[in-house]
Amino acid sequence: MRPSVKEAELPAVRGRYTENAPLGAVSWFRAGGTADVLFKPADLEDLAAFLSACPAQVPVTVLGVMSNMIIRDGGVRGVVIRLGGEFAGIEAREDHRVAASSMALDSSVAAKAAKAGIAGLEFFSGIPGTVGGALRMNAGCYGAETKDILIRAEAVDRQGRFHELTPDQMGMSYRHTEVPEDYIFTGAVFQGRPGDPAAIEAHMAGIKARRADTQPIREKTGGSTFANPTAEELVAAGQPEGTKTWQLIELAGCRGLRMGGALMS
Ligand SMILES: Cc1cc2nc3c(=O)[nH]c(=O)nc-3n(C[C@H](O)[C@H](O)[C@H](O)COP(=O)(O)OP(=O)(O)OC[C@H]3O[C@@H](n4cnc5c(N)ncnc54)[C@H](O)[C@@H]3O)c2cc1C
Known part of the structure; x- marks a missing residue:
């Protein structure tokens, strides 16, 4: 197994390193181990400088x-980067565009757009x-996805070089992008359209109600984490067109399967 990485092996930074940082405890599922080293960069320049100087x-x-x-449970080897508040800004612009840093919550982006009378970003509230x-996996729900509203994304690669990417360059498809794995997104600009704040709020309330009706939202659930199979995957598996992932889970006899504290819903 790969040896743990220690802070002493890493470049000097203005941000903060934490060795053996608990990750599982702060994750959605509240389960799992630690990061060898957690790095919170002070700002974008600190992040890029770290990446360019961090041993390959x-x-x-x-x-x-x-x-x-x-x-x-065994934790994550190497350096885990979690961007902090410096990377969570959101700005609604006159041209019905919304610029957001990559650690901004999707729901906060939707709320900011709604307040500014910018429609089209409501799905982010769900x-x-x-x-x-969202940029990494072209997140979406209820018929809308990130690529529909994305103008450009900003990223920094493992060598600390900056990139600007259009949705075409990112090869975005259903819950998937072709962006190199070492790219760290730092922000994005989304295009909305003029809308009435009250109507946008009502749309978002509808999304929330639909979720509450159809998903156990108060549990630590994976919700719609599973992507549905593509037409080609269904042909290869000999399953009828339109079969959903939940049906495959049921067919496999895994509905209700329990292991330790985890349950397949
Ligand atoms: C209850 C529930 C409901 C959900 N419903 C939906 C849904 O309707 N639609 C949907 O699309 N998803 C849904 N998801 C899945 C999840 O919310 C999305 O995939 C979301 O986009 C993940 O964002 P995150 O910040 O939590 O990423 P993480 O889980 O922290 O990371 C996910 C991936 O993104 C990468 N990543 C994160 N940040 C960056 C960055 N700055 N730069 C580069 N890579 C990065 C990580 O390395 C990792 O590979 C749901 C999840 C739950 C638990």
């Missing part, structure tokens, strides 16, 4: 709020993650 053999993982992540997580 040290694994680097970036996390949002871990709503699409199960932390292994996703319990961050902008960075």
